[in-house]
Amino acid sequence: xxxxxxxxxxxxxxxxxxxxxxxxxxxxxxxxxxxxxxxxxxxxxxxxxxxxxxxxxxxxxxxxxxxxxxxxxxxxxxxxxxxxxxxxxxxxxxxxxxxxxxxxxxxxxxxxxxxxxxxxxxxxxxxxxxxxxxxxxxxxxxxxxxxxxxxxxxxxxxxxxxxxxxxxxxxxxxxxxxxxxxxxxxxxxxxxxxxxxxxxxxxxxxxxxxxxxxxxxxxxxxxxxxxxxxxxxxxxxxxxxxxxxxxxxxxxxxxxxxxxxxxxxxxxxxxxxxxx
Ligand code: SF4
Numbered sequence: 001x002x003x004x005x006x007x008x009x010x011x012x013x014x015x016x017x018x019x020x021x022x023x024x025x026x027x028x029x030x031x032x033x034x035x036x037x038x039x040x041x042x043x044x045x046x047x048x049x050x051x052x053x054x055x056x057x058x059x060x061x062x063x064x065x066x067x068x069x070x071x072x073x074x075x076x077x078x079x080x081x082x083x084x085x086x087x088x089x090x091x092x093x094x095x096x097x098x099x100x101x102x103x104x105x106x107x108x109x110x111x112x113x114x115x116x117x118x119x120x121x122x123x124x125x126x127x128x129x130x131x132x133x134x135x136x137x138x139x140x141x142x143x144x145x146x147x148x149x150x151x152x153x154x155x156x157x158x159x160x161x162x163x164x165x166x167x168x169x170x171x172x173x174x175x176x177x178x179x180x181x182x183x184x185x186x187x188x189x190x191x192x193x194x195x196x197x198x199x200x201x202x203x204x205x206x207x208x209x210x211x212x213x214x215x216x217x218x219x220x221x222x223x224x225x226x227x228x229x230x231x232x233x234x235x236x237x238x239x240x241x242x243x244x245x246x247x248x249x250x251x252x253x254x255x256x257x258x259x260x261x262x263x264x265x266x267x268x269x270x271x272x273x274x275x276x
Contacts, residue, residue, distance in 0.1 A: 004159035006133040014126040014156050018044045023122055024073040024148050025188045039181075040073040042088040046124035047071075049084040049091035051102050053109040058203055058234050058275055061142060061163065064115045065106030069094070069128075072120040074146050075181040076169065078209070078245040085119045094127050096134035103135055113162065115142035122149040125156060132160070144205075147192040148182060154195040164196040165203045171219030175212065179248065190223060197228060203275065204228070207236040208263055211250040217263060225270045232275045235263045 017023050018033040028038035037043065050068040057064055068081070071088025079085050092098060103114060121128060122145055132138055140162035147166040168189060170176040176185030196202050206220055224233060237260025245251040267274050 006129050006160060010156060011126070011129050011133060014129050017152075018126055022150050023125055023153055024120075025150055025182070025184065026073060026148075027150065040071055040088070040120070040123045041086070042071040042123045044126070045088075046094040046127035047088060047091035048094050048098070048102075049081075049119075051106075053106055053111045058232075060275070061113065061115070061165075061203075063110050064113050064142060065103070065109070065111035065139070066115045066117050067094075067102070067121075068117050069119045069121050069124050071123055072118055072146075073123050073148055073182075074120065077179050077243060077248055078239070078241060078251050079243045080240060081119060082243045088119070088123075094124070094131055096131050099131040100135055103139065107139070111139065113140040113142050114138070115144055115165075117144045118146075120146050120148075122146075122153055125153060129156065129160070147189045147196075148185070149192060151191075151195060154192065154199065158199050161200050163201045163203060164199075165205055166193055166196065168193070168204050168206050168220050169209075169216070171212070171216035171223075175215055179251070190227070193228060193231075197231065201232075202228075203232045203234055205234045205236060207239055208255055208259055209239060209251065210253050210255050213259075213263075217266075221267050221270055221272060224272055229271060230273060233267055233272045234275050235260060235267060237263070 019031050021030045021032055026039050030036040030038035032044050047070050048067050049070045053063050053065050055062045070084050070090040072085045084090050141160055142163045143161045144165040170185055173185050176182050239255050241252050264274050
């Protein structure tokens with residue numbers, strides 16, 4: 001079960017972002033309830049473009065019931081969700097009734113938890129808290145995120161999330177700006193990693209990108225060794241050059257064979273807690 005009941009105060013606090021949104025570090029202050037749209041293009045409705053029980057993740061999470069929400073605050077050129085990630089109008093409206101039925105179904109399939117993924121769940125936090133508060137016996141909550149949210153988001157999630165799964169994508173701001181279109185990436189994500197670790201279990205994920213060993217993978221591992229040496233670290237090597245990856249010379253190819261094993265060996269030698 002989730003750790004705390006989601007109070008009406010907390011939900012009201014989240015709903016204030018619909019009038020002046022500061023959920024992610026774009027901090028665009030869009031009045032989403034009045035029809036304004038920020039870089040994420042999201043309104044006040046959240047939509048689920050897929051939900052299913054999956055067994056392809058880290059062993060301690062599976063079977064996990066994933067809810068994929070459309071819409072995102074990043075624009076990663078290699079996004080595998082492509083149009084679903086970037087168009088928040090796609091999918092089934094996330095209502096309390098839909099969610100209650102889906103959670104009940106997931107339980108019949110043996111799901112150990114529910115997992116919010118995207119796109120990016122952070123941009124839909126008010127709707128997510130609303131529907132989760134409607135379920136009496138909420139399973140443990142896993143929050144898989146790009147970690148570009150604001151500290152306000154982590155205050156709202158404190159005690160609700162059992163496991164954070166941050167996608168630590170880039171090891172510097174230049175790559176983040178060029179590939180995902182965001183500023184201050186490194187400062188924001190490293191701050192949020194530390195906020196999350198104060199609250200709940202954390203599994204840091206990193207998807208290896210072709211040609212980004214020195215600029216992204218190595219700085220991430222060094223930072224983890226220095227600042228979060230005991231955190232669980234999951235290295236993913238299933239990169240596919242999707243969406244607009246072909247427009248970037250470095251991203252328009254597959255990983256070199258064996259780079260996943262090489263990365264795990266590197267991280268293990270550094271003393272990191274590599275998990276599968
Ligand atoms: S979540 Fe969307 S509307 Fe809110 S600050 Fe970020 S980009 Fe702007």
